[in-house]
Amino acid sequence: xxxxxxxxxxxxxxxxxxxxxxxxxxxxxxxxxxxxxxxxxxxxxxxxxxxxxxxxxxxxxxxxxxxxxxxxxxxxxxxxxxxxxxxxxxxxxxxxxxxxxxxxxxxxxxxxxxxxxxxxxxxxxxxxxxxxxxxxxxxxxxxxxxxxxxxxxxxxxxxxxxxxxxxxxxxxxxxxxxxxxxxxxxxxxxxxxxxxxxxxxxxxxxxxxxxxxxxxxxxxxxxxxxxxxxxxxxxxxxxxxxxxxxxxxxxxxxxxxxxxxxxxxxxxxxxxxxxxxxxxxxxxxxxxxxxxxxxxxxxxxxxxxxxxxxxxxxxxxxxxxxxxxxxxxxxxxxxxxxxxxxxxxxxxxxxxxxxxxxxxxxxxxxxxxxxxxxxxxxxxxxxxxxxxxxxxxxxxxxxxxxxxxxxxxxxxxxxxxxxxxxxxxxxxxxxxxxxxxxxxxxxxxxxxxxxxxxxxxxxxxxxx
Numbered sequence: 001x002x003x004x005x006x007x008x009x010x011x012x013x014x015x016x017x018x019x020x021x022x023x024x025x026x027x028x029x030x031x032x033x034x035x036x037x038x039x040x041x042x043x044x045x046x047x048x049x050x051x052x053x054x055x056x057x058x059x060x061x062x063x064x065x066x067x068x069x070x071x072x073x074x075x076x077x078x079x080x081x082x083x084x085x086x087x088x089x090x091x092x093x094x095x096x097x098x099x100x101x102x103x104x105x106x107x108x109x110x111x112x113x114x115x116x117x118x119x120x121x122x123x124x125x126x127x128x129x130x131x132x133x134x135x136x137x138x139x140x141x142x143x144x145x146x147x148x149x150x151x152x153x154x155x156x157x158x159x160x161x162x163x164x165x166x167x168x169x170x171x172x173x174x175x176x177x178x179x180x181x182x183x184x185x186x187x188x189x190x191x192x193x194x195x196x197x198x199x200x201x202x203x204x205x206x207x208x209x210x211x212x213x214x215x216x217x218x219x220x221x222x223x224x225x226x227x228x229x230x231x232x233x234x235x236x237x238x239x240x241x242x243x244x245x246x247x248x249x250x251x252x253x254x255x256x257x258x259x260x261x262x263x264x265x266x267x268x269x270x271x272x273x274x275x276x277x278x279x280x281x282x283x284x285x286x287x288x289x290x291x292x293x294x295x296x297x298x299x300x301x302x303x304x305x306x307x308x309x310x311x312x313x314x315x316x317x318x319x320x321x322x323x324x325x326x327x328x329x330x331x332x333x334x335x336x337x338x339x340x341x342x343x344x345x346x347x348x349x350x351x352x353x354x355x356x357x358x359x360x361x362x363x364x365x366x367x368x369x370x371x372x373x374x375x376x377x378x379x380x381x382x383x384x385x386x387x388x389x390x391x392x393x394x395x396x397x398x399x400x401x402x403x404x405x406x407x408x409x410x411x412x413x414x415x416x417x418x419x420x421x422x423x424x425x426x427x428x429x430x431x432x433x434x435x436x437x438x439x440x441x442x443x444x445x446x447x448x449x450x451x452x453x454x455x456x457x458x459x460x461x462x463x464x
Contacts, residue, residue, distance in 0.1 A: 028104030
């Protein structure tokens with residue numbers, strides 16, 4: 001059992017597992033997998049394999065909790081919304097993709113959120129199949145105007161747009177996992193100063209906080225745990241999004257050498273044979289780096305459908321998973337873009353945090369890429385994953401101000417670092433917590449975020 005976790009050990013996820021471990025894993029026998037790993041860890045084995053097995057043991061314990069829904073439970077959930085649904089319906093939905101399941105003793109067991117994802121990704125199919133009467137389609141004139149689209153249009157007219165947000169984040173330990181008096185540490189996502197974000201202010205907190213200057217910025221609380229405590233931080237910041245008009249003819253022939261943003265970054269940013277083959281196919285004979293990046297962006301729109309995926313902690317190679325299976329969420333799409341760009345010689349990096357609108361806040365990830373003479377540009381493959389040509393065009397090169405940037409890099413340790421493996425080792429959007437003797441996982445914590453206020457401000461006051 002891993003007593004602690006060295007962040008650098010994440011690279012060992014690229015090490016293959018022994019055949020015996022995989023036999024248990026692929027059959028969904030996580031108890032057998034854990035027992036097998038424990039036997040192997042008792043032997044004298046190479047350090048790289050030991051590290052891989054220690055991480056895999058954590059994965060097996062987590063996945064055991066995450067796949068509890070069988071066919072009968074899935075069908076029951078389907079019929080609660082669509083009473084005429086049958087086993088054939090479920091099989092057809094699985095055949096359409098975007099349904100995460102494992103095999104256990106020859107039977108399917110679905111990821112606990114699989115039914116919600118079916119309703120998200122296959123609602124058109126279900127409604128057209130089972131709805132007795134379809135509501136007449138509303139005209140474009142009747143549809144409410146999306147505030148994000150309004151702001152994107154405004155950015156083109158005025159050169160940019162800025163908003164000041166006030167946000168509160170809270171974490172609460174669920175009662176079953178309370179340990180009264182034990183030392184607890186909690187890391188909240190906190191705005192990072194960057195090209196699009198400034199005027200960051202801590203407004204209040206439930207306890208004294210330690211604010212880091214790490215690229216994955218956090219506000220950390222350390223205290224003796226008191227049951228029913230709601231730990232919180234409240235802050236404000238300004239996000240200012242500049243609009244850049246891109247012209248391939250203005251792209252410099254000599255692009256900068258940025259090794260940190262051109263290299264592989266194990267375990268996920270890897271130039272595997274498949275990644276290299278897809279990158280070569282995308283590139284064709286194109287040499288202009290801006291047009292190459294656009295080809296990558298368009299390829300994602302044409303080959304990847306939006307879908308929730310399992311926790312990133314449990315995916316061994318995120319970009320390849322998406323490229324092989326044809327679906328992914330905002331973060332996985334961003335990693336595909338970054339990996340393919342780097343493979344083609346275009347510097348690319350990660351940004352993440354939250355999508356923040358006046359009436360909503362939720363986790364979100366996107367990417368950045370460097371093209372001279374423009375410098376760092378932005379790309380949001382999931383927001384651009386649409387048939388709307390204007391929206392698709394906007395999110396290649398530009399964003400919107402409805403963002404909270406908490407992570408300016410991918411796969412960076414906290415400051416101060418956690419003792420145990422993070423629930424999400426790659427960024428931080430929902431917060432993390434641990435006791436002195438063990439970690440707290442997603443199902444043991446209640447994480448909430450809310451927008452207190454959102455106010456449009458003069459973009460030119462914050463323009464870089």
